[in-house]
Amino acid sequence: MRVRERSMMQNQIRAQTMSNTTQLLRFITAGSVDDGKSTLIGRLLHDSKSIFEDQFSAIARTSEKRGMSAVDLSLLTDGLQAEREQGITIDVAYRYFATPKRKFIIGDTPGHEQYTRNMVTAASTANLAIILIDARKGVLTQTRRHSYLASLLGVPHIVLAVNKMDMVDYSKQRFEEIIGEYRKFAAQLDLHDVHCIPLSALNGDNVVDRSEAMDWYIGPTLLELLETVEIDHDVNTRDFRFPVQWVCRPQSEEHHDFRGFMGRIEAGEVSVGDEITILPSGRTTTVKEIVTYDGKLHTAFAPQSVTLTLEDEIDISRGDMFVRTSAHSPTVAKEFEATLCWLSEAPLDKSRKYLVKHTTRTAKCLFSRLDFRVDVNTLEQHAVEKLNMNDIAHVTLKIQQPLVFDSYGVDRATGSFIVIDEATNNTVAAGMIA
Template sequence: MSNTTQLLRFITAGSVDDGKSTLIGRLLHDSKSIFEDQLSAISKTSERRGMAAVDLSLLTDGLQAEREQGITIDVAYRYFATPKRKFIIGDTPGHEQYTRNMVTAASTANLAIILVDARKGVLTQTKRHSYLASLLGVPHVVLAVNKMDMVDYSKARFEEIVGEYKRFAAQLNLHDVHCIPMSALMGDMVVERGDNLDWYQGPALLELLETVAIDHDVNTSDFRFPVQWVCRPQTEEYHDFRGFAGRIEAGEVSVGDEVTILPSGRTTKVKEIVTYDGSLQTAFAPQSVTITLEEEIDISRGDMFVKSSAHLPKVEKEFEATLCWLSEAPLDKNRKYLVKHTTRMAKCLFSRLDYRVDVNTLEQHAVEKLNMNDIARVALKIQQPLVFDSYATDRATGSFIVIDEATNNTVAAGMIA
């Protein structure tokens, strides 16, 4: 499974001025992941602003307008690599009105770094970000207690914050929480260990990012293969070829395995697994492959292959979900929307709005409509059956987006209960 450990996606979340941009800048700088011209440019900007040291936060504030305002608005993705792993960082804004940005970035993340200012401790925003991380099934969470240099690297202060955070985290579905004291400004416990936190025995941040086990973040047991495209080349050489192309979203499949095609329920065996680089005996998530079958079965885009012997997904026209409303136009219960789930698109109606969650207190409130950034429990009716798992079982087959038919805009993202 080595190829699933190559890439770690993580997000950073925190309040304004917690030092997120400086932390990412420090990661990129100290892991030698920036170019000389970038370093030169931010050195000049820092000098122009009269700063004594290079302002590493400038590395991540990529958009000029953001830089002028001094706040990070959209999700800025950054790529870097060390000899042990490749990384994609999603830098998400802290404000409540950008809840949707964090939801978007966290939906594919293996890990969330939640920053806390050592002087301020656990804030409402810390709790909100942790709730969203648990809601979106982020497998690993790092509580980064930053600005330890501002509290004289106090072990007692660190332990006080960790205690408070862990009491709160116990209410959430967070499985793997690491707490690291650090100073992004000084470089302590980010890439290098530094000289000021001798009392902390755990890994520095980069060491944790390089070694955290992510093999099990993908569902390896239940094979799920949504068909993206039916491949029938109209050439002399391949006139008999009929393959089904797509990405394996979970599990693995081998030549000779018996598969069931849903929603029809027909079964057959895998004849061949074809890729651009040649045929495979076995393929697993998240590989993109073309599968041929031993029997001719009527299959179209949006159908799903699963293993006949395994735990089967649900095939239904109704389900409950947690929804994050992304659009500035509120949800209109009287309108039809489109649901896009894996590779299938279907019309849907919202049959119930159960409640809205206050993302700051986790309280539930009755609700008649949903506004931008609201997170709510809803029920949907779909025009044709979808093949799905719960989001907790499989993030790929348990998630969907909602599209406004009139504008073609994505208006919501959902997680099936």
């Protein structure tokens, strides 16, 4: 009975914790130039009443100066002057809004191939990607590229937003043609959760309010989908992963015996009394306490930040990782294969050493192999001797110290890393471990 009661209590705690920590949905928009990404976000913000009157007045004045008969809602996201002048998105424009059901962070990503690195950066933390298609043009090369990048970055949920339906007389047949072609392509990319919505960002059809002109569409509006898409399981709940960020040793006499290990639970859960293994050393011990600012806990879940104390005195430092003993173990190695997006304007120099930052550990590395570069438009693989900005390639890295990692498909947090230039301290690449 006690075991059953404990299990029920843990389920209740998990449900409450998940409710508190996953109410925030991060999503990006991607599409070709003039597909209407910025207009769609502007319409979403406007119709959900998430903009202030002074913001609306400012873009109304700008629209009037341009001689427009209606307010240009795309100006809500095209924040850079160069973007407004050229009518394109260059940087990733982040916007925040909330409804009674959920909070949102939007990343309006650039569509052009030369800004691939910007989309990769935004998609790396996204729960969902909205890929826009112009109903007149259908599936384009850019659509395939954006879908490939979303698949590569492991974005769990995809929304295919077929925009500008007003320009094709709200044709159901045209919508079905587009989604049929897209689903055939998406099947090659291992995209599982794909939702297709016909809409008109300009007129507001199926963005927040249901479209009367498309009464043949019975699915959710875009906002309804964003509010209800299930994201609790986007976090790896099976495998406990706790990279140590800081060893806490208070200087006060009152707490001079306290030795805690601070960090964020990247996956799974941990309870007082659980047997854990410290990697890469392989030493085992038991969790004594779970300490937070608000008090002690019996159980903690990803992505909570906590301090763990242990029953045994073990030499542990920043970069070590706690995992559950006898469970699915991560890999401990000094060499691994990865898919890499080169972010720097300076090309990769294979003869140089770089730094790899993986979870909380930073170590020197060398690129031992450049296997191939992927053409993001055709998905073809090409032999490569160097990497330039925005290139995506399959590489092999050798690390000076052992890293504790999972494949990116198992856990995005422990399966990803960045590469840093030692000389400038600039981030030059982002990678996903194979």
